[in-house]
Amino acid sequence: MPAPRRYTTEAIVLSRFDLSEADRVLTLITPQIGKLKAIAKGIRLPTSRLGGSLEPFAELSVALARGRTFDVVTEVRVGHAWLHLRDDLESAATAWYLAELADRSLEERHAAEPLYALLRRAYELLDAGMAPGRVARWYEVHLLDELGSRPEVDRCVECDRVLESNERFRWVPPLGGVVCERCPGPAHDRTGLSLEGLKLLKAYQRLDIEAIAELRLAPATEREVEADLREFVGIVLERDARSLAFLDEVRSPPAAPAAAPG
Ligand SMILES: [Zn+2]
Numbered sequence: 001m002p003a004p005r006r007y008t009t010e011a012i013v014l015s016r017f018d019l020s021e022a023d024r025v026l027t028l029i030t031p032q033i034g035k036l037k038a039i040a041k042g043i044r045l046p047t048s049r050l051g052g053s054l055e056p057f058a059e060l061s062v063a064l065a066r067g068r069t070f071d072v073v074t075e076v077r078v079g080h081a082w083l084h085l086r087d088d089l090e091s092a093a094t095a096w097y098l099a100e101l102a103d104r105s106l107e108e109r110h111a112a113e114p115l116y117a118l119l120r121r122a123y124e125l126l127d128a129g130m131a132p133g134r135v136a137r138w139y140e141v142h143l144l145d146e147l148g149s150r151p152e153v154d155r156c157v158e159c160d161r162v163l164e165s166n167e168r169f170r171w172v173p174p175l176g177g178v179v180c181e182r183c184p185g186p187a188h189d190r191t192g193l194s195l196e197g198l199k200l201l202k203a204y205q206r207l208d209i210e211a212i213a214e215l216r217l218a219p220a221t222e223r224e225v226e227a228d229l230r231e232f233v234g235i236v237l238e239r240d241a242r243s244l245a246f247l248d249e250v251r252s253p254p255a256a257p258a259a260a261p262g
Helices: 089-105 113-127 132-146 195-206 209-214 219-236 243-251
Strands: 006-018 024-030 034-040 058-065 071-081 169-172 177-179
Touching: 006 071, 006 089, 006 113, 024 089, 024 113, 089 113, 089 132, 089 243, 113 132, 132 195, 132 209, 132 219, 169 195, 195 209, 195 219
Parallel strands: 034 071
Antiparallel strands: 006 024, 006 058, 024 034, 058 071, 169 177
8 A cells, every 4th residue: 555645654763864965865764664765855954943853863753745756754753862872872883783784674665563663672771771782682683583584592503403501512694593513514613602602692582681681791701692693693684784893993992001921
């Protein structure tokens, strides 16, 4: 069913670019229409009524008129502004990363209610001050579920045997998950996966985010699972997210002193 000539929808801004000195094109995620591109005419002019409210990291109510190339934004109202999310650079960089993953995952104009709800929840959690890394991993795991690409972490992807805690595991994203120690796996040996890493991957699939937030985890395990999921998501979406470079930059600690000679 074609959308009516004028319609109003909830929306979150995923990305934007300036089209001219006055106009800006926005990529929006909406629950019912999915991803769509819309033009905000005159938004860059100081007199614009749209200017301040058509921003990322907020749930908006947007009125649009159907246009030939892009639908045209006619009115914006801010529903929820996740203002605290912007206070912390890592949290803001994570929010951009999550938006980029949603953008990459969606085709234009296909309903996207689960993904919209997932992004909305992730922004609420970042806004509430939850550790950005935990929110990002939780989001990645649920995004993979939505894409039908849930990593296999209970059975070996080669022989289908249930993994046991006293064996060695390898993480093989191109095969869809974990390979056991008995299977040859791919020609070149892939990343080893620690038992703690395997347990944490299972936790992200099984626990709700409140329980995940309470987990006491070794930083090395969190880094391991971050790298593992990053690789997996990169393969499912067929390339790495551009926003990761920025996220890594804001997180990198100040230059470490040179190691003592020895
Ligand atoms: Zn196996």
